[in-house]
Amino acid sequence: MRFLQIILSLSLCLTAITGDYIVFESKYSSSQVxxxxxxxxxxxxxGLLSATLFFTHEISISRYASVCNIIFCTILSSFIDIDHVMEAKSIYLKDMHxxxxxxxHCTxxxxxxxxLFILxxxxxKKLNIxxxxxxxxIAYTSHHIRDGNRRGLWLYPFGHTPPISKFIYVALIGILPNIYAKIFTYMENGFYRHNVVNAGYKMVV
Ligand SMILES: [Zn+2]
Known part of the structure; x- marks a missing residue:
C-alpha cells in the first residue's frame, strides 16, 4: 500500500471518530439543526475521502473524470439522508425527528x-457506468455503516442487524475503499479481456 493510501485510510478513520464526536457529543449537539x-x-x-482513496489505486481514468466521480460520490453520500425529508413530507427538522x-437507508x-448497474x-461495456x-x-456502504453504528443495517425483508461496533465501523470505513479498488481492477480485467477476445475473434472471423 502506498504512503498516500495509508494517509487517506487513516484520515477516513479520524474523520469518522472526530465527526461522531462533533455531531453527538459536542456542546452544540443538543441543537437539531x-x-x-x-x-x-x-x-x-x-464519501469525498473514500472516492479519492479509490482513485489512488491503479484505475485507468482521466483526472477530469475522476474529479467528476469524486464529486458525485461526495454528494450522494450525504444525499441519502434526503429520505428523512421524504418520510416526513416536510423540510422542518422537528417533523423528521x-x-x-x-x-x-435500506441496504x-x-x-x-x-x-443492476454492474449487469x-x-x-x-461502458467503463464510465x-x-x-x-x-x-462507496457512497451507500460508507453512509450505512456509519449510521449502522447506532441503528444497525436494514436488510429488508430480513429486518435490522444489531448496531455495528465502533471499532468495526471505523475499521471498515478506512479499509473498504481499498478493497473496492482491488475488486474493481480484478473484475475490470476479466470484463475487458473478455470483450477484447470477442472483438478479436469477430475481426478474425
Ligand atoms: Zn443516514
Missing part, C-alpha cells in the same frame, strides 16, 4: 441497484 448539518457534512467528507428509516435496495455496465457503480457502492 447543528446535528443535521454536521452529520451530513461528515457523511459527505467520508424519530421517523422510521426511508428507502435510501437491500442499494444492493439491488448496484447489481448493465457488463452488457453495454462501471466506475459510477463503484461510486454508488
Amino acid at each position: 447543528f446535528r443535521a448539518f454536521a452529520d451530513s457534512s461528515v457523511h459527505a467528507s467520508i 424519530n421517523l422510521k428509516r426511508g428507502i435510501f 437491500t435496495f442499494w444492493l439491488i441497484v448496484s447489481l 448493465y455496465s457488463y452488457v453495454v 462501471y466506475i459510477l457503480t463503484f461510486m454508488i457502492i
Whole structure:
C-alpha cells in the first residue's frame, strides 16, 4: 500500500471518530439543526475521502473524470439522508425527528441497484457506468455503516442487524475503499479481456 493510501485510510478513520464526536457529543449537539448539518457534512467528507482513496489505486481514468466521480460520490453520500425529508413530507427538522428509516437507508435496495448497474455496465461495456457503480457502492456502504453504528443495517425483508461496533465501523470505513479498488481492477480485467477476445475473434472471423 502506498504512503498516500495509508494517509487517506487513516484520515477516513479520524474523520469518522472526530465527526461522531462533533455531531453527538459536542456542546452544540443538543441543537437539531447543528446535528443535521454536521452529520451530513461528515457523511459527505467520508464519501469525498473514500472516492479519492479509490482513485489512488491503479484505475485507468482521466483526472477530469475522476474529479467528476469524486464529486458525485461526495454528494450522494450525504444525499441519502434526503429520505428523512421524504418520510416526513416536510423540510422542518422537528417533523423528521424519530421517523422510521426511508428507502435510501435500506441496504437491500442499494444492493439491488448496484447489481443492476454492474449487469448493465457488463452488457453495454461502458467503463464510465462501471466506475459510477463503484461510486454508488462507496457512497451507500460508507453512509450505512456509519449510521449502522447506532441503528444497525436494514436488510429488508430480513429486518435490522444489531448496531455495528465502533471499532468495526471505523475499521471498515478506512479499509473498504481499498478493497473496492482491488475488486474493481480484478473484475475490470476479466470484463475487458473478455470483450477484447470477442472483438478479436469477430475481426478474425
Ligand atoms: Zn443516514
